[in-house]
Amino acid sequence: MSGTTSRDTADLWKAALVEIERPSSPVARFSAAESLAMDGGASLGPWQLAYQTYGTLNADRTNAVLICHALTGDQHVANVHPVTGKRGWWETMVGPGRPIDTDRYFVICANVIGGCLGSTGPASTDPSTGRAYGLSFPVVTIRDMVRAQAALVDRLGIDTLFCVAGGSMGGMQVLQWAALYPDRVFSAMPIATAAKHSAQNIAFHEVGRQAVMADPDWRGGRYIDAGVRPTKGLAVARMGAHITYLSEAALHRKFGRELQAGHAPSFSFDAEFQVESYLRYQGVSFVERFDANSYLYVTRAMDYFDLAADYGGSLAAAFKGTKTRFCVVSFTSDWLFPTADSRAIVHALNAGGGPVSFVEIETDKGHDAFLLDIPELFATTRGFLDAAARARGI
């Protein structure tokens, strides 16, 4: 990738590798005797989850909010990221006085199983070989991620979560939580998500995986042993995915057809248009902090997600008789998880008799809107949690 300062990238990756094995976050460790039974049939153990918490658990243990992160997210919701030094990915939503108010709620977020920031994943050391798992790591599902989180919530001594919230893949986990542990979820906020991954979204993920696997430095997944990294392939995967996170309107507003420098085209293959330079930067900066095999595993988990399939093809059956209070949120310009996907969730909840409110927020910011400064999202979240807190007696 042109524009890469490969020395910086290597230094950051060195820091990321340290986080994989000895994260700066608190870690819940589970022994081989407490192994995680996974959907693919594997039994993973020993294993661990790295997590962050914010705020204080009340005496009744009723104010815990679990945040579920998206594909390339992590547990660093509202603190400085230990590798990149950037601010937490949901500081707009989570913190003192924020919509998910840490003066009021005890907020938990764990890196997903299969991830690369301290929870066990393909870059972790396989104790049976002393080498990184690579592709010998078992394929992960959204339900595996949720089961692992439930073990952490047990470990923290929490029975019922006041709320489970998240966007995109985080929203998939929210839905899975509510279906799998209905009595442990008082309220749920799935944002910009779907109850199953669409053919188009599987297709985009597959292109990204093929880009990673086409990189000769991927080495069949054994790059950590070889001391190399498939940075070019992973950057291409990220560039392609990033387009799907934005809307055409947002790209047009941000960049249009503006050229990089000066006014005349250079007639070359350099990053001529500003949008090209922006995408290249997205690719390069992603590679600094993310493991290529984790990218394969976590995209795969999303592809496998089809909640209705586990309930005889009926999404309503997944939520039958639920008492969980739902607030479903979508964004008008999100073409990755369009409003129709959220409506399908709402219809299923209505059919199952569940209490649900639904907000479609008007914005041209695309799928990434759930991470951005969207006042209507903040107001919706605050209002929903306030009402739920009253019902819960917090």
Add this chain to the structure above:
Amino acid sequence: MSGTTSRDTADLWKAALVEIERPSSPVARFSAAESLAMDGGASLGPWQLAYQTYGTLNADRTNAVLICHALTGDQHVANVHPVTGKRGWWETMVGPGRPIDTDRYFVICANVIGGCLGSTGPASTDPSTGRAYGLSFPVVTIRDMVRAQAALVDRLGIDTLFCVAGGSMGGMQVLQWAALYPDRVFSAMPIATAAKHSAQNIAFHEVGRQAVMADPDWRGGRYIDAGVRPTKGLAVARMGAHITYLSEAALHRKFGRELQAGHAPSFSFDAEFQVESYLRYQGVSFVERFDANSYLYVTRAMDYFDLAADYGGSLAAAFKGTKTRFCVVSFTSDWLFPTADSRAIVHALNAGGGPVSFVEIETDKGHDAFLLDIPELFATTRGFLDAAARARGI
């Protein structure tokens, strides 16, 4: 790429290489003295265009229809392809009794400058070095393609074309023809196209180019000299692009979340879902017939296209006073060149006082609809050409 039969691919590519230098199509050769002045400042010569014709030019030389092909198309509109053995890419539209009726019209289609099927492009031999041009080939624009076609039309002794028609990048050439040579275009049919390439489309192209350039076998564009090919990178580029040619509805209808074989997921990174296997096939079969550097050049030409920019920012000015009869066609589910892009063309033509009809065709087949069996497209084309032929006295 898994699923590649690399021997077959290599054999087909050998046939493709022959077509680059000694095409089975007729060739119009232009000497160094007849060099092509290009937008980027270069002067290309000697140069050549490989083309196909169908039907017979009438005595008045008034019945010539120029077809302009899309990004990965070629001159083999309505005959068996010399490399792949497949049928022509627009046999649904062009042939005896077809909407563009070769019993009535003399149809011409030339491989674009920068292409790889017999017209001069980056895989052609640079006479000054005896090696393939590679990246020393000058960057090409849509206007360069059109100027080259005009030289061919001159060579064929045709003054005014009865119609210029094409979809996608072909439609960009149609618009450029009408703007650059208004007196030589009696009627024009730009289909599923735009007067400028959007930021999102530039972004998708840039990801494809980065996928090619990330392949170590690309060798800075000098792979032909080295006897290798960036097949993996080019296949990834094609896979990503192919998603944009279809609609989510079409992908859902064709594949949904169906698994490859059997009913149970295999929990692996094999092509588990049918849509993955389909995409991999698209990647592999594209690589058999297309040159990677041509892919860079032709995508770049589309990115540079912004017709209004050449006329002081006014698209209406590009068509001011035109007497060309236009029929603009878009498809409801085309998100690569959405109907709004076609409307912008229609508005400009109306503002310029040009005669224009506009048809938005209802289909869920996405951008690729212009290549498919769409009865409303055929009826529209037939009706438009019939009326134009009466006006032209054919």
